[in-house]
Amino acid sequence: MDENGKQTKNNFTYNIVATDGKARAGEFITPHGVLQTPVFAPVGTQATVKSITPAQLEELKATLVLANTYHLFLRPGDELVARMGGLHEFMQWHKPMLTDSGGFQVFSLAKTRKVDENGVTFKSHIDGSMKRLTPESSIAIQENLGADIIMVFDECSEPTDRFYVEQAMERTHRWAQRCQDTKKRSDQALFGIVQGGIFDDLREQSARKISSMGFPGHAIGGLSVGETKAEMYRTIEVCNQVLPPEKPRYLMGVGTPEDLIEGVLRGIDIFDCVLPTRLARHNSAMTMSGRLNLMNAPFAEDPRPIDEHCSCYTCRCFSRAYLRHLIVAKEMLSATLLSIHNLHTLLQLARDLRQAIIEGRLQSFADQAMQNLNIPRTQETCK
């Protein structure tokens, strides 16, 4: 089934160019260019993808970069970024950008927090000062930052405490409405976020509620926070059975190769994760046949690249021996070269998944890739 995207009330167009099972290859049109989905977004938490220049990101053919509202609100401040011409101009990324709402970071990073119906008061992880975010202020900050895709302010919760999860989910729905009501800029696509922890009925309820609100795209939040892989994949299926297929679906904060593959098979279009750059700073190389810790002694005299099949700058030029030397000698270049490689792995995987969808061979591509990764495929439970 080919579905053609339709104009949303926010004037954002998503064209589905091919489907293969539940998976889709699409084009999401933003003010800063077209996103070819499935797409993986490198994370530039503090308005920089760590250890990488925007020129290097362009060379990697990245298209979507995520930045964090929580971090930029605290430092250097969204109003300063606005005065400097907005986030695209500030960090010199002229392609599509996405900002999250700060909801997740308030729960994962802030030292203490107090949630009330109106918003969250928390202690800054930088200087301990008291700060507050509300649905209205999160949108105002994101409008100052000026990303192409912005997110509703949601309440994240420990995913297995049903009482709390349900309360947080219902508040997230009320906050989503407030975000939509307060939004002023028409050049930003505001995505709703489905919550509900690992409870199928709550996820279904949340997906129905969020789907009914007319957002130009939808995200699945609150995953990859401790649940099992099987729980994560089943939750994706539950959400995507409800979320309208004609709008893009974004799985927040997820970014291992196997999760991209399993996510795309279940109808996810957009992913982001700090994993590739974080692993790079911890000496770990991601490949489509597993991870290598380049600190390990056997690499000391290994003249091969990280991955002989990889076409990234790092693999075209440098040996494992050299990368290990940089790590042992505590040279910053190791983080840069490993970040380039790890980002390439996920960006290329997303491109390969798209191509497989277009050519109608996603199942065999996925089976082969999971076999190379030496990870058993998790079969879909909702058919």
Add this chain to the structure above:
Amino acid sequence: MDENGKQTKNNFTYNIVATDGKARAGEFITPHGVLQTPVFAPVGTQATVKSITPAQLEELKATLVLANTYHLFLRPGDELVARMGGLHEFMQWHKPMLTDSGGFQVFSLAKTRKVDENGVTFKSHIDGSMKRLTPESSIAIQENLGADIIMVFDECSEPTDRFYVEQAMERTHRWAQRCQDTKKRSDQALFGIVQGGIFDDLREQSARKISSMGFPGHAIGGLSVGETKAEMYRTIEVCNQVLPPEKPRYLMGVGTPEDLIEGVLRGIDIFDCVLPTRLARHNSAMTMSGRLNLMNAPFAEDPRPIDEHCSCYTCRCFSRAYLRHLIVAKEMLSATLLSIHNLHTLLQLARDLRQAIIEGRLQSFADQAMQNLNIPRTQETCK
């Protein structure tokens, strides 16, 4: 006076293409390409110019990169580098390279050292183990590394203690002969090093001795170690009155804009220094009108580039406000972007000095540049 370079017994050719006063524009032909002099060499101590990829160095149009024998001998070991195909291949710098001999680092970095006639025994600054370098082993290491220009193993000394300086100088002369005698590879130019502290008569004596030994190039060592600028410049003059004009002259470890200018005016062709990359890691930007500490609060909302006249990637793209944000947020990218800018400043200055020599306007160029730097010119004392 135009002097044409001649073949040295090492088959290295230095062509002087123009002179202006004592300054020269030349071409030193190496197995990995032609060095257009005057030239500034970025320092890649541990086989990496810190925080910069070789691709970024190429974009900066760097031609000569220096690496440190002392560091690479200790880690990862010169024999490992040789097995990985040599330093050019290991670090993926395919243009000319220079290695120093380790002499300076043994004196500046090693925890303890004991000099005898045969060499130096010292404690590694990395793991405290006892190591030894001799003229013969320094050359063997540099032959394993495989740079285009290699240096004799010299004894550096506190430049003002005449008794010690004289002893160290005489030993340096004996060691220079031993380096020449032990050298095997014909594709590396071995440069002699003039020592003698701040004592004109010793410098003259050293320059005569080293000049008589038939090296294809000469270096002035032991400067920029605490002496005054006037002492440094006078010492350069004393040495260059003796060093043969038909061979390249390398002022070791010197790299402020004013020192490049004053050095070139006195007949220096090659410079190297860690300063641009080290200052970058300490938030300091080098410009031809002085230094900026980008951590300073007034830059927080400054939309201008570091230097409006600079054509480097950093200045073409990024504001002072963004660079300050990166510094405050402790993002590695600040070191990369400032290193690119600082290296560009010195590389471009060397190119500008060369062009001024070729066009016979070096004096006015130098006067204007020193005025912009707000540094009084130090007049030459030896006419």
